[in-house]
Amino acid sequence: MSSSQTSTAKIPDDMAMLRAAAELTRDISAARGGIYWPDMLVSAVIGYGALAGAILLESPAAALACAAVAVLALYRALLFIHELTHIHRDALPGFRLGWNLLVGIPLLTPSFMYENVHTLHHARTRYGTAEDPEYLPLALMKPWSLPMFIVAALALPFALLARFAVLVPLGAAIPPLRRLVWERASALAINPQFRRRAPEGDFARLVFWQELGGAVWALALVAFSVAYGWRPLLIALCVVSAVAVFNQLRTLVAHLWQNEGEAMTVTAQYLDSVNVPPPGIWAELWAPVGLRYHATHHLLPSLPYHSLAEAHRRLSARLGEGSTYGQASYPGLWMLIGRIAKSTMRVGGKRAADNPAVIQP
Template sequence: MTTADSGQKVAIPWEPRLVTAMEEFSVKEAHTLLHGLFRPRMAVYWADFTLSLLVAGTAFWAVGPLGGLTVGGMAAFLVSVLAAYRCFAFIHEIAHFRAKKAFGPFRIWWNALFGIPMMVPVFMYECHGEHHNRKLYGTRQDAEYLPLARMAPSTIVGVLFTPLFLPFFGPYRFAVLTPLSWFVPRVREYLYRNASSLKLDFEYRGRQPKAEEKWVWRGQELLCLAWIATVTALVVGGVVPVGRLVQWYAMFAAIALVNSLRLLAAHRYLGDEDEMSIVEQMMDTVNHPRARLLAELWAPVGLRLHALHHLMPGLPYHSFPRAHSRLVAGLPEDSAYRLTESPGMAYTLRRLWRESRAHKKAGTLLDRQALKEAAV
């Protein structure tokens, strides 16, 4: 069986109704419905990110005078987490539009004011293109994917525990490994292969920087190191209270936790490490069109409509609401696109958990059957 637009063999044993919907779906028709929505409006990017950064910074500062354990302090902390998380989400847009000249200044602005201070410089997301590659999506060469629906539930739990340790990654990567890599080639090779990508799959191996990227990457590494050194000096000198460092750790861990939940809800993770067509990628991904204001908090900057993004990765985030409305109005009610919808994060996470448990149970039964047969 092949999909309508790609002619590729379907890699996942989809339900019959989904197979029919996929066969009838036309990427070309969907693209036609979205005519005029593909041009990024840079004023929106600049205003949204800058305002979000101001809100995050103000709320982070306000925790001090309000008191971290007061109602006001906790509210300010929550605002700082959500606003900073929205700032972080712009790295996704930067990765998709890095080839556009208009994004050059915005990329520098984002990196200088957020990427470097948070120790997530833009070069660490260069791997994102592989997540949209037809041959690499869902395979071992996709840093942002694990076949979680086919793995033990403990793997999902592990994804949710990782944020506790992520705040330590930046200081270790840039203050320890980076200086060592300048003098020890083997450390430098390890650094780019294992510690230079934002990834869900820890077994993913990154690439070395290209010749034209070498000094750009190293420059960002140096700036991160300088930032860490400056903050350390301010804390040791008593200019910045140690409590603020603890607050930063808590904020970073909270952002990472929200992002982990968002990642788990972004896909169905049914892949078997084989190639997927665009339509299959869309069906393996989830849209959360309901409760828009709430969804914008945990999946900001267009990430709540993730199936739409995988269908049309060249669509800027500010066009997503209008694009979704056009597709819903212009495509049949039983369209494959409509079948990607979820009523909310909780529903999506429960479904992933059920599928993971069912797979584990099926695997256990097969193992027992194999043991019986071997005994006979």
């Protein structure tokens, strides 16, 4: 066992912190439709309106300004997919359907691509292991792994278009292709070893309708582009590429990525995760919908995003800055990126050579 495993995976649980997290948040645990619906709808309306401006405006400066607004607004709207994986299915009637119709299917990222995937990342015995679809020991890899991790996101919307417009229709006629697409290209995962199990029951029916909607929409986009030109679609794909890069940057700093595959205690998982609380204001742009409190989210996965700031305030006041809870707070994006980059330059090459268990992307 390496020293990093000893220092992270074997950290004992801080029971006082875990008890406080449960006790202090019982009264703020309900998802509030009066917050979810307006937030999602306003983000989507602003995003699509700005995207239309980016496509239609003749002034390059105005088009670029609209594209920037579209990236931020659509990014926020898209990140509600994270909430859909955690809130109870009956908590917000119609929200899952509404989000998929307004955001998920138009952006070719329906909720099935995260549902029953992200919850594996929160499973007590899976986090940080080879069975975690959302974990790689990025801080322990070679330095070039980080830029490759970010650049790969640029191709995501183009790959999604090909998936829904080509692979899904072909898979309906070719079962082996259908199985391959489901196992390897149906989850928002970063672990290349992850293989998705076939859907069952009600979830299989949900997948069918969402994939059908995605395929119809993707084919309509292609048909429109063939008939009227590819420029609007290419601009839209570039905007969504920027959204994907934004999300990949956020993912890069959501954790410290220091575990090499061993199961971790809840406290170790918390300390391997990141909060970027106020007074910084920019985190609300690059980590919206509560994701600036990602470590707190790992303590309280079912807590709705609009309650995380209050949960953080209560836990900080109860436990203090010098507590285990305070150790997961960091000042900002660039400091976290620099920390991971320095780690890869210091130990990545040596660990990759000495430990074949370290995953190489």
